Amino acid sequence: MSNALSTVTRGSMKKVFPPDEIEQVSNKDDMKTSLRKVVKETSYEMMMQCVSRMLAHPLHVISMRCMVQFVGREAKYSGVLSSIGKIFKEEGLLGFFVGLIPHLLGDVVFLWGCNLLAHFINAYLVDDSVSDTPGGLGNDQNPGSQFSQALAIRSYTKFVMGIAVSMLTYPFLLVGDLMAVNNCGLQAGLPPYSPVFKSWIHCWKYLSVQGQLFRGSSLLFRRVSSGSCFALE
Secondary structure, eight states: OHHHHHHHHHHHHHHHSOGGGOOOOOTTSOHHHHHHHHHHHHHHHHHHHHHHHHHHHHHHHHHHHHHHTTTTTOOSOOSHHHHHHHHHHHHOGGGGGTTHHHHHHHHHHHHHHHHHHHHHIIIIISOTTOBSSTTOOOTTTOGGGBTHHHHHHHHHHHHHHHHHHHHHTHHHHHHHHHHHHTTSSSGGGSTTTSOOOSSHHHHHHHHHHHTOTTTTOOSSOOOOOTTOOOOOO
């Protein structure tokens, strides 16, 4: 439901604020013009992402709490409607938006980092004079294949940069999810499983000291701090 609401929000925003005036970056543009287009396009993407994140975040909070209650074998959150009523009764409106700020910051850093890095790599590091033909044939001998390597590299640059930047912005996702379940009445969000954090900055500092800002980011390895305390049965 959270993903569906986010998708619907993006579609609605495109209708209300159509991206007709956003120009596509061309390799014929000079550096100043192409950078201006990237900034304009990224600003538009950021606006859509922030609005969709804010509207869908309450459902994300509910999903996180429904999952994390498995730790204590609890059944406090049993459905969407009942969870909405329970959160509103116990925490008010703000309860639906705990952990929103780090998620928003992560989205903004990801968008700008990914788009700007891809732009500068395509502009400065990708050589338009490179051809994929044997012997480096030029326009006169094989005009159809000129720039094909450059175009192929550019088509993958943003995808690769997205993977790299997402690894760097992972701590924002982690902190946002931890704040969503912290001190909400579930065992997983209370000592000894987790400290009670005053703010997301407090949570960030704690994870940083423990060396756990990237815990859960690897598919193969786990990061466990020697100073962590867990209740074992």
